Amino acid sequence: MNSTNMLLAAPELWVMVMACVILIVDLYLGEERRGIIHMLAILTLVFAAIITLRADYAADGVREAFAFNGSYIRDTMGDVLKLFSFLILAIVYTYAKFCLRQFRMFRADFYTLSLFALLGVMLLISANSLVMIYLGLELISLSSYALVAFDRDSRLGSEAAIKYFVLGSMASGMLLYGMSMIYGATGTMDLGQVAQAVRSVGSDDPLLVFGLVFLVVGLAFKLGVVPFHMWIPDVYQGAPVVTTLFISSVPKMAAFAMAIRLLQTGLVDMQADWSQMLSILAVLSIILGNVAAIAQTNIKRMLAYSTISHMGFVLMGLLPGTAMGYGAGMFYVIVYSLMSAAGFGMVILLSARGVEAEKLDDFKGLNQRNSWYAAIMAMVMFSMAGVPVFVGFFAKWMVIKAALDAGLMWLAIIAVIFSVVGAFYYLRVVKLMYFDEPLTEAEIDAPVDFRAAISLNGIMMIGLGIFSSSLIAVCMASFGA
């Protein structure tokens, strides 16, 4: 525990080195050879996955291993979340290349910034001390701010970036304040030692509870749950769709890991308190997210509200404080990230020549223009709505079951009722695609790698649903359930 053991963090080191390499290589590439950057980025992800999979630490049945004097942890949950981050980021890159080319924004900055954000995601997932959590979070946030303002000529984008930046800084400040309270009460940054200190101090220490409130607020902002959600719709809508695609998927997994590290590793003895806080946040999010989404006519905004409700469900998995619940939450967040990537991927696909297809009406009559793409979008929508057989159903089912097992009947009932309300706006998209006349007959064209990626992503919606048990088993095993 007191050694540096740097090789354990090889995936992070690799991603960091490659981000810098891409930064430098780009200096020597002209506009027409930018494709190399894309290939390098994909390569980075592939090798990062390979390095992660060679988890030597787990050789003798060891469940977790530490590095950098205990501030870094490798465990199954972390590895699984990282692997899915790589997968989803690879999908995001494939969508992004097509989109950036169309919008004449194909610059290497997108790749370097998002790789640094990925580094932040990985560090946050593997953080085992308060300071690493904060730094990982800041690394993600800083890269995200820049990515939101990536389209420098877009006023909406700049405005969104400023909002995101100011509110994000506020949330970081609150988180940091909470951390300082926890540090003040326990005298340590290491989460394992925090847990021990909490046990000796007693979980009803007002200082601890006070700190916990601030921590939960910081966490809630990052996840985007009510009432700390206000940035989500504006940022999702204002940012270029590639950025929305990115920030709506990969960082959510980091936020989940952050919740696990802080609440389950560090403050597990205060479960009674944070469970109540999370349940209020979860209920508000599920209600507000689903209801507000109905009034939206902009698909990016609609998906933003849908994100809010999905994050409410993730919290619902967390709050019982059981291994089953954590596993369910993890499954949900992975599934959500995949669904979100596919949803925004479809928005990118329909964006013709420099105009984002962000109106719901742009999906009208999609079935007549291209039935396969309509089928993909329909699968994504069904999955998000939680229609059985699709993977989203199992995700919802698992968290609701976790809540029921914990005796939270009222929470489960609210979740079910508002899922039904939510189904309305998802199915409206399906209705638009299949029963309305298209506004344009323009051919939908995309390069072959894009088509492959979106098809794969769409088929996952039903494929992972039918074969959901292995992924669920992995998620459950991460928490020993």
Place this chain on the structure above:
Amino acid sequence: MSLKTILLLIPLLPLAAAAVAGLFRNQVGRAGSHWVAILGVGVSFFLSAYVLYLQVFGNLETLNYSVYTWMVSDGIRFEVGFLIDHLSALMMTVVTFVSFMVHIYTIGYMAEDPGYQRFFSYIALFTFSMLMLVMSNNFLQLFFGWEAVGLVSYLLIGFWFKRESAVAAGLKAFLVNRVGDFGFLLGIAAILYCFGSMDYSEVFGQAGSISGETVSIVAGFEWQWITVICICLFIGAMGKSAQAPLHVWLPDSMEGPTPISALIHAATMVTAGIFMVARMSPLFELSDAALSFVMLIGAVTAFSMGLVGIVQNDIKRVIAYSTLSQLGYMTVALGVSAYSAAIFHLMTHAFFKALLFLGAGSVIIALHHQQDMRFMGGLRKQMPITWITAWIGTLALIGFPFMSGFYSKDSIIEAVHASTRFGSDVAYWAVLLGVLITSFYSFRLLYLTFHGQPRYRVDVGAGDHPPDGILQHAPKESPLVVTVPLILLAIPSIVIGYMTIEPVLFGGWLSDAIMVLPQNDAVAEVGSHFHGPVAMVTHALGTAPFWLMIGGFVLATFIYQVRPSMADQLQQKMPRLHRILENKFYVDEFYQSVFVRRVINIGNGLWKKADAGLIDGVLVNGSARLVGTISERIRLWQSGFLFQYAFAMIVGLIGMIAIWVMLK
């Protein structure tokens, strides 16, 4: 390649073919899609045949294993699993063979259809679903396959969705099957309730344990659980296998393309109900009441549907009613515990009925989609191959000695005769008279279509859509892709019964799947008089069925060949009988007036008063309006002003501190 890989490939190849032909229809093109589909189903057939071969000659043991566990909930496992015994291997081979033939035939039949690739995708998907159904080792997968074949069937009935009648027929099939499926689902739920398992072997293993338990559905009447379960399951089978009174969808399903009528609505899907009951024999054996019910339903269907077939003029409808009647025979066999006889008849029927349908399709192609027999006649000269194969199919259907249908149908009749179950004497008369009727309408079809004088006129300048009875081109024999499947189907129609009756029926070959209690074993009773297939023929020459069959032939020959005018005279002499038959015993009208119209009335009433007023006005619109209003409010909060957002966060923070730090 291990056996398990092969078994996995058998259903997955057609699925893959369906995916390729359906999803990439523009990429692979017409030829590509039929090659992919034929290849997938063809390989699947050869693999199925290999598995059957291993079972017959290689002493392959029964395989029962789980392929994939979907989820485990409260100890009940939801899984995909295969149960490969002689019954499923036989079904797999029959299904893939007929499907393979139909695939090839479709190239010719659908040659000019714009939905060519879609069609191949559907039938390959159907093959997959049917295989999943027969290979299943649990009720969940059975139900999945059950619904999936149903779905494809509705899609295919309504394949020509521009024809209003086709869409209506699809809807009708869908609705009627819902009634059956409701029963089926209730049955499965009851099984789950009673046994706490979805797995066949577990359920069958415990079947005896609930034999004495009863349930009181209507107060005062105690029902045996097992009877309730079996009758519920059988209601499902009635829907799928079109038994009276849920038969009404099958004749209408002839709106679909003919290859579909052959594959789905004659050879395979409609026999799923028969297969299911045979598979469930360990349950059905425990309930005499349920078996009696099964037998009587079958008998009614077998007799009455054949009668209706006599007066139909549409060539496909005649065969459709014949299918209904034959399904009735199988059901009767199930009812007298002669499960193996039912499966045997199912197999032979699959071949000769597919043959008859495809033959009818061949005629329809030649006559430019004219299906009315009143405008046919004399086609034997122009279409010799179709004519000969149709004769073979007909002889098999009526049970002419040495043909496959003879062995299967005679066995059923004998088994019914030997049975002592309540009501079996009624059933015996029904199936016996059914032979006469079958023979009569079969020869009527043959004579009207292929013999006599042509009742159509060839007029080259008649335009694209000439009136009935006028053709643009003279009919000619269909292309090879049509005739080769006919010939290939004709071969088993002749010989399969002779070759397999001994092992399948009396050799106990199916006994690893089918359980018959000794006191019910009608087949064994029949088998005790069985001395080989040839002896069976010589014995049959002196029995009633043979002479009834001959009687039907003579009657048909006399009426339609010797004195063609007599048919009309008879029709005029017996207007009431004719009208009853013409209107198919008024079953459709009954449903229309009792259920459909009343339901529509109730529905309208509910819609106007309850729905439009209360639910729409108050609940739906009200809550929609409420949700809309709230939604709009939230939009107002989401003003876009940064300071408001920050303010919201701070309020949230203060609120949380107030609740958790102050109040505790």
Place this chain on the structure above:
Amino acid sequence: MPIYEIVFYAFSLVMLAGAVGVITVRNPVYAALCLVLTFFSASAIWMLLEAEFLAIILIVVYVGAVMVLFLFVVMMLDINVAPLKEGFIRYLPVGILVAALMAAELLVLIWSKGRFEAGAYPLPAPNPEEYSNTKAVGEWLFTNYLLAFEVAGVILLVAIIAAVALTLRHRAGGHRQNPSHQVRVERDERVRLVKMKPEPRQGS
């Protein structure tokens, strides 16, 4: 040791006053200067805790570099303050209410629960003579907090990249010189030697 407490309270008061000044004064330059004052006082308090290195760093980095740059920017940009104050009066009551609530909650927390009494947090024992705060910070940074230190470096790198990515533009038609082209210039590109007949001198 009353002198210790006098110094502590004195600098604390100045720091609070400075912090209040930052958000209340109208002129941004004054606000920045108030912030400098706040940092300065904080640094003095750190000094009291024997954290000399951090205290010096705070002065050097924040006061010396960051705030100077900040002042520079504020002066260059010439922000019109009036619109920023719009609505100040309108939202003041709500603002005060929220602030008061927050303050009340904190005060209740501090006074009622007993966790924040002075006795609960004794002064740390003074370090021995030869103790070097700088050395201790260095040791910790490169052992226990190595990863955090490196990640902080990455964050700064991202800040640079983000700043460049968002502000660097190559405007079309801009008159920019490329030094490397200028250095590599050849004679032939600039001078053209022309052969011509000698012209007779005019008017001779």
